[in-house]
Amino acid sequence: MQDEKQTALSRRNFLRAFGGASTAAAATVALTPTEALAYDPGTEEMRARYKETEHIKAFYRVNRYPEHK
């Protein structure tokens, strides 16, 4: 009877110690701050493409009234 009680207690102690340690480890992993990864398109993607070419100048011209061209 004494042995059974001893075994039960040690198993509980073991589980308590092991479970506590693993929970603490999980919490540490979960709480470690990681850097936010927002989309950074870079300078090549962001650069201006618009150029006032002859094609675009013609678009602006034909949209004006003739007296303003």
Next chain:
Amino acid sequence: MARMKFLCDAERCIECNACVTACKNENDVPWGINRRRVVTINDGKPGERSVSMACMHCTDAPCAAVCPVDCFYTTEDAVVLHSKDLCIGCGYCFYACPFGAPQYPRTGNFGSRGKMDKCTFCSGGPDTDSTEVEYDKYGANRLAEGKLPLCAEMCSTKSLLAGDGEIIAAIYKERVTQRGYGSGAWGWQTAYRETVGV
């Protein structure tokens, strides 16, 4: 630096929907998505007006503000673009947009939305300019070719203007001084926090 804008002159729009068709064809837009739409107000009644609407490339874009994966970015031309590689199709941008611009292909199973699609001001996306990959995802990159969005370029009544905001505002002012103010620069206050003063 030039700031790209759209301006629909509602006094000239005749609801021909050619801008919608041109956009779909130029960008190979999939079934079920219209990057541009023509909205008619007071249809069939006196004072009827039609407005061609798409993404207005807002100054402080609400779509970008609500995106949980931060897939939007604004180019130096002030064009609002997004990365389809990052988009998770959550639909927040659709609810945030005052113009109803973001669209979803709905090609997945169980009603999933798929990657968001919207007007790119005919300037492609984050992939390398004028490549097949860019075209498949985002459509044509006319801006890199020295051209403007096709919807505006082929508008038969010269209702839809696109390009440098200052130049198209000047063109609109000339029209207003000639014919009267009319319905104003539709959507400009919402998108750019300003309007065309005369």
